Amino acid sequence: MTLTAPAQSRLWSPDRRWPTTGILLLVTLLAFEAMGVGTAMPTMVHELKGEALYAWPFLANLAASVIATVFSGRLSDQRGPKPAVLIGVTLFLAGLVVAGVAETMTVLLVGRVLQGFGAGFLIVAIYVLIALAYPEEDRPAVFGALSAAWVVPSLVGPAVAGWATENVSWRLVFLAIVPLVVFGSLLLIPVLKKLPPHDATPPQRKHLPLAAVAVGVGVASLSWALQHRTWWLLAVALLLLAPALRILLPKGTLIARRGLPVTILARGLLAGTFFAVEGFIPLTLTVVHGYSPLEAGLPLTLSALGWASASMWASRHPEIERYTLVRIGFLFVATGIGSVTLIAPTWGPAWATMILWAIAGAGMGMATSSVGVLMMAASPEEDRGFNSAALQISDMLFSATMIGLGGVVVVATAPTAGVVVLNLSMAALAVVGAILTGPRMRATLEP
Numbered sequence: 001m002t003l004t005a006p007a008q009s010r011l012w013s014p015d016r017r018w019p020t021t022g023i024l025l026l027v028t029l030l031a032f033e034a035m036g037v038g039t040a041m042p043t044m045v046h047e048l049k050g051e052a053l054y055a056w057p058f059l060a061n062l063a064a065s066v067i068a069t070v071f072s073g074r075l076s077d078q079r080g081p082k083p084a085v086l087i088g089v090t091l092f093l094a095g096l097v098v099a100g101v102a103e104t105m106t107v108l109l110v111g112r113v114l115q116g117f118g119a120g121f122l123i124v125a126i127y128v129l130i131a132l133a134y135p136e137e138d139r140p141a142v143f144g145a146l147s148a149a150w151v152v153p154s155l156v157g158p159a160v161a162g163w164a165t166e167n168v169s170w171r172l173v174f175l176a177i178v179p180l181v182v183f184g185s186l187l188l189i190p191v192l193k194k195l196p197p198h199d200a201t202p203p204q205r206k207h208l209p210l211a212a213v214a215v216g217v218g219v220a221s222l223s224w225a226l227q228h229r230t231w232w233l234l235a236v237a238l239l240l241l242a243p244a245l246r247i248l249l250p251k252g253t254l255i256a257r258r259g260l261p262v263t264i265l266a267r268g269l270l271a272g273t274f275f276a277v278e279g280f281i282p283l284t285l286t287v288v289h290g291y292s293p294l295e296a297g298l299p300l301t302l303s304a305l306g307w308a309s310a311s312m313w314a315s316r317h318p319e320i321e322r323y324t325l326v327r328i329g330f331l332f333v334a335t336g337i338g339s340v341t342l343i344a345p346t347w348g349p350a351w352a353t354m355i356l357w358a359i360a361g362a363g364m365g366m367a368t369s370s371v372g373v374l375m376m377a378a379s380p381e382e383d384r385g386f387n388s389a390a391l392q393i394s395d396m397l398f399s400a401t402m403i404g405l406g407g408v409v410v411v412a413t414a415p416t417a418g419v420v421v422l423n424l425s426m427a428a429l430a431v432v433g434a435i436l437t438g439p440r441m442r443a444t445l446e447p
Contacts (some may be wrong), residue, residue, distance in 0.1 A: 002265045007397040011134075017125035019133060020145070023126055026089075027149040029177050029184065033096070035157030040170040042190050047170070049404050050105030054427050055224065060109050063114035063220040066396055068120025070248060071211035073389030074205075076128040077382055080198035084125035084385075090183045092118025093178060100174035111174070113278065120280040120392070127388035131376050133191050136320065139373050144315025147369040150370035151361075155304050170253030179213070199347040207247060214244035214392060218401050226404020228413075247391050260378040260387065263396050263441050266326055267371045269433040272398030272428040274364050277337045278303070280355060283410075284343055299353045303361030310365030322377075323369040328366025332433035336360025338427035344419040374441055402426065 009021045037057070045054050068091075073105040097324040098112025130142050164172040203256040218240035225234035245254070250260040308340050312324050336359040342348045372391070406426075408416035 010138055011145065011247055011310075016134070017208060018187045019191040020142075022184045022191075023130070023142075024145055025150045025180065025187070026122060027126065028153055029181055030092075030122065031150045032153035032157045032160075032329070033115065033173070033177060034119075035153045039158045039161040040165045040173045042344050043165050043170045044108065045105065048105045050108070053105050053109075055227075056105075056109055057112045059220045059224060061112040061119075062223065062396070062400075063216040064113045064116025065120040065216075066213045066219050067216035068117040069124050069213070069389040069392045070208065072121040072124040072203070073385035073387075074208060076125055076385030076388075077200065077202035078323050080195055081125040081128040081132065081385075082192045083197060084187065085129065085185075085192065087119050088121030088125055089181065090118070090125075092122060093114075093181055094118070096174045096178050100171045100178075120172060120239070123379070124385060125389045127372070127391075128384045129191070129195075129381070131384050132195055133380075136377065138370070139376060140318045141315040141324065143369040143372040143376075144211055144311045146372070147311035147365055149311050151304045151307045151311075170395075173239045173443050200380075201367055202382045202386065205247060205386075208425035211244040211247040212233065214240045214250055215397075218244060219393075220395055222397075223400040225405055225419045226401070229408060245393075245397075248393055250387065253331060253390070253394070256440070257296065258440045260375065262436055263346060263371060263388050264387070265302060266330075266433060266437050266441070267368065267375075267391050268394035268398030268437075269429060270330070270364060270371070271395045272402035273337060273430045273433070274333055274360060275399050276402035277340065277360075277423055277426050278405060279403055280410060280419055280422065281296030281340065281343075281353060284416075285350055286355065288344065288346055288348075288416060291350065299357040302354050302358040304421070306358035306361030307365040310362035311369045312365075314366045314369055322373045323438055325370040327438040329363040329370065330364075330430050330437060332366065333360050334363075334430035334434065337365065337423055338349070341420055341423040341427070344416045344423070346416075358381025410430045 010016065011316035016362055026433065041054070041057065044057075045051050063209045068088075072088065074086045075087075094112030095111045095116070095118055097111075098114060099108055102108040115371075117440070126146075130139065130146075132143050161173045164170070165175070186406055217316075218237045221233050222241065224230065225237055249265055250261045253264045256262045256265050281291070282291075282301055285291040285296040285299075286293065314320070336356050339356040339359075340353055343350050343353050375391055376384065409425075411424050412418065413421065
């Protein structure tokens, strides 16, 4: 597929200006909430006397989000994205309010579950909405902007949440974005009203609700088991995930079958390799090189800028095949990950992390937005929701797995040795991703 139209400018034409703004605002707020909660959580649990349950607001949110992606995909395939958008907005707003007024950990957990359900419903429905509201030649620009919208909050989210928590109240992390979510939702009303009647009939998929619950509980259990080295729980998680993923992912995803399956797999490999390494860069810079927390966070900021810039650059070059950009993105990620291995020893050039991790971020920006375009191009109308949900499941599954395995490796060895093993392993896996993509993804565009 070669796209030659100047797609970027049409996103902001008079008939699309407000829907585009609404979509990007909602996605930005979803990302901001996710980034801000981590910063405010220590204060929250201390005030609510819930230190023993510290991990549960994250795990409950993760499980709910995974489950909701499946139900949102099914609902979108059956009735179009409008009901899923409305359900997602309602649940997310309810979760923000419940968490923002919580006086006990139980109420906070309820709020986090509602937020997870809302976010899961929204992100899948937004993908399907993009397919209906924007022609194919405009989708690289939409997905490029969407990718940037996920990244920008990482630049300011933790700082803003930290300032609000310290100077006003942690409750602002939830309550302050309520009016913005309402505003973003209102901007989508015109485009939702103009959607054509939905007449596609999705294929029957047996045991989908049961599989949704199993994968949600399985991903959360996998994350906990790897972080806490609870091996019996790891076995339970794998027993839940194995049959569920056969139902919820396109056939052949985990063996990199050509076309749509390898496209879905690519999203997981990108997220898993990148975030597994990123989580230990601040640790390495502080423990090995004596950086302050602020200094150790700078590579992550530059990486986010690289991600946003590269995704927008890719959206402005629709003439480049998307599967080519995915392969190049994987190679950028592999280069960044492999190179930051040099900072693990005390003699390593720690200053170079700024440049090297920006390269990895640029690779993510090019590749993740392109994967979204390819997934949508390969999705018939009756399967857009299912495939969009599969993309999110792949992302969350591989992220939880690789981050957890990284923690096991680093904790089980000396920090420097563990980081070296982790980085080289993830770099090799990113190279595998580059080999698997490219021409193998071209099949997503073939009749």
